[in-house]
Amino acid sequence: MAEGKLQLDFAIMPDENGVFDGRDLARGLVQMAYRLLVPYTHACPACTDAMFSAVANDGIAELLAEPKLTGTMMVDGNDPGHQRFLKHRKATQDFTDSLLQKGGVERHEH
Numbered sequence: 001m002a003e004g005k006l007q008l009d010f011a012i013m014p015d016e017n018g019v020f021d022g023r024d025l026a027r028g029l030v031q032m033a034y035r036l037l038v039p040y041t042h043a044c045p046a047c048t049d050a051m052f053s054a055v056a057n058d059g060i061a062e063l064l065a066e067p068k069l070t071g072t073m074m075v076d077g078n079d080p081g082h083q084r085f086l087k088h089r090k091a092t093q094d095f096t097d098s099l100l101q102k103g104g105v106e107r108h109e110h
Contacts, residue, residue, distance in 0.1 A: 008032065019088035020074035023099065 010028050012020050034052050041047035063069065073085045089096070097107050 014076040015088060017084040017088040017091070018076040019085050020076070021088075021092070022072070022074065023095070025074075 014020050037051045
């Protein structure tokens with residue numbers, strides 16, 4: 001590690017559509033973020049949960065304050081029409097729906 005710089009690497013492979021699943025990467029990032037807070041809370045799960053929620057909610061509030069909520073698709077190769085991502089999203093909709101249900105949201109039209 002170079003002085004004054006921290007780089008985090010995550011290994012994730014694209015699916016059959018050439019799409020890197022953002023949900024899998026987000027899970028890994030959340031786990032890493034949670035672990036980064038543990039030393040501040042003396043490894044207390046309740047305190048770590050509370051601090052994680054506060055940090056996440058603050059970060060999300062900053063994003064929601066922007067004029068338009070934007071996201072990031074990670075597609076292997078050149079895909080200007082995002083057709084491979086659309087195929088990926090359709091093929092994995094059941095997984096998305098299950099995550100939304102865990103979060104208390106039923107599937108609805110956008």
